[in-house]
Amino acid sequence: MFSRLSRWTLALPVALALALSGCGSGAPAASTSAGSAAAGEGAKEVTVFAAASLTGTFTELGKAFEAAHPGTAVKLNFGSSATLAQQIVQGAPADVFASASPATMKTVADASLASSPTTFVRNKLRIAVPADNPAGVDELKDLADPAVKVALCAEQVPCGAAARKALDAARLKVTPVTLEQDVKATLTKVELGEVDAALVYATDVIAAAGKVKGVAFPEADQAINDYPIATLAEAPAGPLAQRFVDLVLSQQGRDVLAKAGFEAP
Amino acid sequence: MTLEARVVVSRPAFRLDLALRAGPGEVVALLGPNGAGKTTALRALAGLTAMTGGQITLDGQPLHALPPEERPVGMVFQDYLLFPHLSALDNVAFGPRCQGVPKAEARRAAAALLHRVGLADHAAARPRQLSGGQAQRVALARALAVRPRLLLLDEPLAALDAHTRLEIRSHLRRHLEDFDGATVLVTHDPLDAMVLADRLIVIENGGIVQEGSPSEVARRPRTDYVARLVGLNLYRAVAEGARVKVGELLFSTSDRLEGAAFVAFPPAAVALYRSRPDGSPRNLWQARIEGIERHGDNVRVHLDGPITAFADITPAALADLDLTPGQQIWASVKATETHAYPA
Amino acid sequence: MAASDRVEPVSPRLARSDRASGRLPWMLVLPALAGLAFLVLPLAGLLIRAPWPTLVRRLAEPQVLEALRLSLVCATVATAVCLLLGVPLAWLLARVDFPARRVVRALVTVPLVLPPVVGGVALLLVLGRRGLVGQWLEASFGVSLPFTTAGVIVAEAFVAMPFLVVSVEGALRAADQRFEEAAATLGASRWTAFRRVTLPLIMPGVVAGAVLCWARALGEFGATITFAGNFPGTTRTMPLAVYLALETEPEAAIVLSLVLLAVSVVILASLRDRWVSAA
Numbered sequence: 001m002f003s004r005l006s007r008w009t010l011a012l013p014v015a016l017a018l019a020l021s022g023c024g025s026g027a028p029a030a031s032t033s034a035g036s037a038a039a040g041e042g043a044k045e046v047t048v049f050a051a052a053s054l055t056g057t058f059t060e061l062g063k064a065f066e067a068a069h070p071g072t073a074v075k076l077n078f079g080s081s082a083t084l085a086q087q088i089v090q091g092a093p094a095d096v097f098a099s100a101s102p103a104t105m106k107t108v109a110d111a112s113l114a115s116s117p118t119t120f121v122r123n124k125l126r127i128a129v130p131a132d133n134p135a136g137v138d139e140l141k142d143l144a145d146p147a148v149k150v151a152l153c154a155e156q157v158p159c160g161a162a163a164r165k166a167l168d169a170a171r172l173k174v175t176p177v178t179l180e181q182d183v184k185a186t187l188t189k190v191e192l193g194e195v196d197a198a199l200v201y202a203t204d205v206i207a208a209a210g211k212v213k214g215v216a217f218p219e220a221d222q223a224i225n226d227y228p229i230a231t232l233a234e235a236p237a238g239p240l241a242q243r244f245v246d247l248v249l250s251q252q253g254r255d256v257l258a259k260a261g262f263e264a265p
Numbered sequence: 266m267t268l269e270a271r272v273v274v275s276r277p278a279f280r281l282d283l284a285l286r287a288g289p290g291e292v293v294a295l296l297g298p299n300g301a302g303k304t305t306a307l308r309a310l311a312g313l314t315a316m317t318g319g320q321i322t323l324d325g326q327p328l329h330a331l332p333p334e335e336r337p338v339g340m341v342f343q344d345y346l347l348f349p350h351l352s353a354l355d356n357v358a359f360g361p362r363c364q365g366v367p368k369a370e371a372r373r374a375a376a377a378l379l380h381r382v383g384l385a386d387h388a389a390a391r392p393r394q395l396s397g398g399q400a401q402r403v404a405l406a407r408a409l410a411v412r413p414r415l416l417l418l419d420e421p422l423a424a425l426d427a428h429t430r431l432e433i434r435s436h437l438r439r440h441l442e443d444f445d446g447a448t449v450l451v452t453h454d455p456l457d458a459m460v461l462a463d464r465l466i467v468i469e470n471g472g473i474v475q476e477g478s479p480s481e482v483a484r485r486p487r488t489d490y491v492a493r494l495v496g497l498n499l500y501r502a503v504a505e506g507a508r509v510k511v512g513e514l515l516f517s518t519s520d521r522l523e524g525a526a527f528v529a530f531p532p533a534a535v536a537l538y539r540s541r542p543d544g545s546p547r548n549l550w551q552a553r554i555e556g557i558e559r560h561g562d563n564v565r566v567h568l569d570g571p572i573t574a575f576a577d578i579t580p581a582a583l584a585d586l587d588l589t590p591g592q593q594i595w596a597s598v599k600a601t602e603t604h605a606y607p608a
Numbered sequence: 609m610a611a612s613d614r615v616e617p618v619s620p621r622l623a624r625s626d627r628a629s630g631r632l633p634w635m636l637v638l639p640a641l642a643g644l645a646f647l648v649l650p651l652a653g654l655l656i657r658a659p660w661p662t663l664v665r666r667l668a669e670p671q672v673l674e675a676l677r678l679s680l681v682c683a684t685v686a687t688a689v690c691l692l693l694g695v696p697l698a699w700l701l702a703r704v705d706f707p708a709r710r711v712v713r714a715l716v717t718v719p720l721v722l723p724p725v726v727g728g729v730a731l732l733l734v735l736g737r738r739g740l741v742g743q744w745l746e747a748s749f750g751v752s753l754p755f756t757t758a759g760v761i762v763a764e765a766f767v768a769m770p771f772l773v774v775s776v777e778g779a780l781r782a783a784d785q786r787f788e789e790a791a792a793t794l795g796a797s798r799w800t801a802f803r804r805v806t807l808p809l810i811m812p813g814v815v816a817g818a819v820l821c822w823a824r825a826l827g828e829f830g831a832t833i834t835f836a837g838n839f840p841g842t843t844r845t846m847p848l849a850v851y852l853a854l855e856t857e858p859e860a861a862i863v864l865s866l867v868l869l870a871v872s873v874v875i876l877a878s879l880r881d882r883w884v885s886a887a
Binding site for chain 1: 729732733736737738754755833834836837838839840843844848851852853854855856858
């Protein structure tokens with residue numbers, strides 16, 4: 001009897017820990033080592049929190065920044081904009097926040113942590129279909145066909161909100177088979193051929209060129225997504241943070257972003 | 266119900282090879298030191314250890330190709346292995362249930378068997394609530410419940426304390442007398458073997474070294490191990506009529522034979538002297554005391570010299586002789602108690 | 609063990625101390641308390657930040673109950689699937705000597721090591737619409753697992769099964785195999801011996817494994833959202849709902865987490881009472 005009880009008392013906390021683990025997994029951990037840099041002019045490190053859709057472009061811009069400012073290092077933390085915003089509000093030591101939606105930037109600004117956000121690019125939705133386009137999707141209303149399996153982003157994340165806006169504008173009722181937690185996951189479902197179509201950003205279609213095909217549609221203009229960028233009030237890197245934002249807004253920055261499929265604001 | 270078997274089990278550093286036979290109602294004991302291969306032989310008979318050679322037949326029917334569950338065998342394990350999650354009754358009913366007997370009927374038969382072994386009151390008890398002796402009896406009932414034609418007992422009394430052992434030994438003997446199949450039991454205790462078995466097979470290093478009725482084995486041991494078990498001094502000798510020669514020593518015996526022989530005498534037949542006694546030089550030798558220890562009510566003196574021997578003397582004699590280890594003394598043994606038999 | 613001449617079959621019991629009252633060894637007690645705090649404090653964090661005033665209103669939302677019901681059903685069915693497949697697998701690993709057994713044993717624990725999202729992708733590659741097996745399933749039976757409740761169960765079973773297998777295999781190895789031999793001499797086939805002797809003997813290990821398995825399935829997120837997607841009513845389990853709520857309403861996420869925790873604690877505790885009193 002004793003041993004059985006003790007076995008249970010062991011199992012219980014484990015079960016709790018496991019149940020809890022479900023709540024936090026999936027989101028990348030906030031970079032903690034970034035806080036080690038001291039504030040002030042001595043800082044040689046810029047920590048940038050950027051939306052996952054900026055992964056390719058900001059990695060390139062980060063390298064350009066390091067080349068232009070010898071001795072400095074750019075630390076990049078990519079993730080869902082909402083998660084990043086939460087991390088910043090909870091005190092993550094970031095210098096720059098580049099978000100995929102004004103709403104998530106507002107979360108940070110409302111906490112008086114972001115100063116004067118600027119829209120630096122816009123992203124339009126595209127219909128992504130597998131390379132062989134098995135369902136023959138070539139316009140938005142094809143998604144309303146019940147025989148077509150559709151993946152959308154959940155409305156809680158920016159690409160989902162944009163998709164809802166576009167579908168509402170087209171007065172279409174689409175029943176997706178899944179509401180994915182971010183745009184990359186949505187795109188993966190198309191790449192693997194699990195769905196016939198998904199609404200993702202133009203940049204994602206370009207990034208996955210070869211594996212998926214993009215279909216432009218006029219209603220996309222009703223759901224243009226603005227990307228705001230801002231230095232953060234408690235930026236440990238101080239003036240370096242503004243210089244990184246300047247690079248993103250420069251012609252060099254625009255060229256890099258345009259190449260990836262972003263449109264100028 | 267006659268068992269006829271030749272059991273061969275070869276392992277890298279060990280080879281068991283023995284032929285054995287047990288008739289209906291006969292109890293054969295495999296006696297031997299630890300590691301001799303007794304338990305391996307028993308497990309091979311049950312089908313739990315694969316044989317590398319030989320065959321087993323029961324009433325002419327070959328068993329060795331059958332898996333254990335299809336052999337008409339009942340086995341009592343050394344630590345009984347009663348199923349801890351089942352009551353005594355369900356332990357006994359387990360075998361019949363496996364043979365397809367309906368539950369109610371199996372339990373009735375089990376209850377009858379428990380009654381027979383005197384445990385009717387403990388039918389509902391779990392094994393952990395039983396004493397060692399009770400558990401042994403449940404294990405016996407469980408093995409008998411499958412109506413085996415061959416009963417195997419592995420050290421059936423080894424796990425019991427001395428007092429319980431006495432009681433269970435006679436109890437077990439009664440049940441073995443009632444059992445009409447062949448029985449093979451394994452033990453390292455000569456007393457268990459003598460009391461329970463009709464015939465002894467002594468095994469050393471995987472082979473049979475001696476076989477016979479308990480009294481024969483007890484009177485005429487053929488190895489040091491058996492001699493030690495039955496408490497005799499044993500020597501290889503050459504016989505010439507009523508005289509036998511052990512090395513340089515000459516013994517007179519009551520038996521007459523020629524050629525290679527064994528000589529045996531009990532330690533109590535050895536007399537010790539401080540100085541050379543008068544009379545016949547036969548059966549007399551000079552020895553050195555190696556050690557002295559208590560042995561039951563007597564004292565056992567370990568002797569070295571032309572032959573090593575044990576001598577049992579009374580504590581009073583020890584005091585009279587004032588013996589100490591290392592001392593040189595004279596030893597003799599009476600011809601009437603010196604027993605010689607062909608090697 | 610020493611006091612008894614019979615062998616205890618089940619895994620070693622904690623020795624009951626007969627010593628009157630010794631001082632507790634601080635070398636053990638201090639780390640133990642620190643460990644407990646480490647595990648329990650995050651829970652306290654959730655409780656402190658929980659939006660108590662709006663709690664009841666939030667709980668009454670139909671999506672919450674829907675997600676909770678789905679979570680409980682899927683975790684329970686996934687545990688049943690794991691028992692059905694995992695106990696025989698554990699038996700195979702513990703009792704049957706076959707070549708490459710060590711490799712197979714290591715493979716069984718792969719889902720423990722694999723990031724669940726990767727596990728989900730792997731499941732898609734095999735059971736997805738264009739997967740090796742999935743293709744055939746759809747062509748032959750018209751069955752497609754992704755984006756269905758069955759898909760959630762598959763994902764949860766995949767991630768949780770190692771907990772059961774490892775636990776049951778350990779119990780099997782600790783159990784005295786000679787009980788199976790005793791059963792064999794009594795005429796029991798290996799299947800009967802397993803069912804009537806081995807299984808009852810290892811039951812504590814099976815139950816402990818099933819509890820771990822159920823708990824892991826209940827909290828499963830990554831493989832589920834990747835393989836089965838996320839749609840209210842069919843595949844959105846509590847952890848998925850919690851994750852999405854975190855995107856917009858962290859307070860709602862806390863409420864959902866607390867519901868999940870409370871329900872699992874109640875179920876595990878009541879299960880324990882029943883099990884212990886039955887023993």
